[in-house]
Amino acid sequence: MFKAENFQFQVVPFHEVVGVGDIQWPESDVAVGISFHALNVKWTTQDSLRPFRPSDAEDFLAWARDDKVTHYLRWKTITSREEALIYIQQVAIPHPWRQSICLDNHSIGYISVKPESSNDRHRAHVGYAIGSEYWGQGIVTAALKIAIPIVFEKFPFLVRLEALVEEDNVGSQKVLEKVGFVREGFLRKYGFNKGEIRDMFIYSFLKTDKIAS
Numbered sequence: 494m495f496k497a498e499n500f501q502f503q504v505v506p507f508h509e510v511v512g513v514g515d516i517q518w519p520e521s522d523v524a525v526g527i528s529f530h531a532l533n534v535k536w537t538t539q540d541s542l543r544p545f546r547p548s549d550a551e552d553f554l555a556w557a558r559d560d561k562v563t564h565y566l567r568w569k570t571i572t573s574r575e576e577a578l579i580y581i582q583q584v585a586i587p588h589p590w591r592q593s594i595c596l597d598n599h600s601i602g603y604i605s606v607k608p609e610s611s612n613d614r615h616r617a618h619v620g621y622a623i624g625s626e627y628w629g630q631g632i633v634t635a636a637l638k639i640a641i642p643i644v645f646e647k648f649p650f651l652v653r654l655e656a657l658v659e660e661d662n663v664g665s666q667k668v669l670e671k672v673g674f675v676r677e678g679f680l681r682k683y684g685f686n687k688g689e690i691r692d693m694f695i696y697s698f699l700k701t702d703k704i705a706s
């Protein structure tokens with residue numbers, strides 16, 4: 494079971510960090526952070542988050558073909574390996590920051606951060622999903638905690654992450670709240686998805702905010 498309580502924590506060089514608590518940025522260029530290692534599930538640095546590859550098509554299809562997973566996503570359920578490959582090549586790989594969430598080097602989901610353009614590039618939209626067999630094991634909460642310091646470092650102009658979540662997507666709301674996002678409001682009839690206009694909550698996390706422990 495992949496639960497936060499199943500991890501042990503230790504201070505390690507930043508390049509070995511797979512799970513992040515409070516990152517310290519010392520005077521030297523060697524940053525340290527809090528790393529976690531699963532006690533009974535191996536989720537290593539290489540395994541955790543990495544860019545998508547064409548060879549992920551089969552693994553991607555395994556969860557992207559599931560209507561339960563895509564119900565709250567803006568894209569349509571993927572139905573074949575060919576479609577999966579095209580999506581990876583045309584959407585996932587060129588994306589500014591879309592990482593595959595991996596377990597045992599298999600792609601089980603994704604997390605993405607997409608900055609707006611021009612004068613709005615200080616804010617970015619956050620998205621994520623994993624295969625339904627992995628739901629409720631703390632994986633996306635952990636992945637988002639890893640992602641936040643990485644994207645604020647990669648996009649130095651970024652000051653705000655935001656996420657839009659449908660009213661009945663309780664799992665996603667919990668992820669954001671467990672990471673430290675603030676629920677700012679309720680947007681009535683805001684997002685068009687799968688043929689209907691849906692109500693949504695808006696959440697944000699600022700560069701100055703603290704990741705929840």
Ligand SMILES: CC(C)(COP(=O)(O)OP(=O)(O)OC[C@H]1O[C@@H](n2cnc3c(N)ncnc32)[C@H](O)[C@@H]1OP(=O)(O)O)[C@@H](O)C(=O)NCCC(=O)NCCS
Pocket residue numbers: 561562563565566620621622623624627628629630631632633634635657658659662663664665667668671
């Ligand atoms: C929403 C989603 C990303 C959550 O990922 P996850 O790895 O299961 O989340 P976590 O295990 O870190 O869960 C955080 C909390 O939400 C709860 N949770 C997870 N999925 C849930 C669900 N479907 N219904 C109710 N609660 C759920 C977990 O039990 C946990 O609560 P707890 O800490 O009280 O035990 C995942 O369910 C998913 O991929 N859904 C489909 C895609 C999607 O909705 N993406 C987000 C669009 S805004």
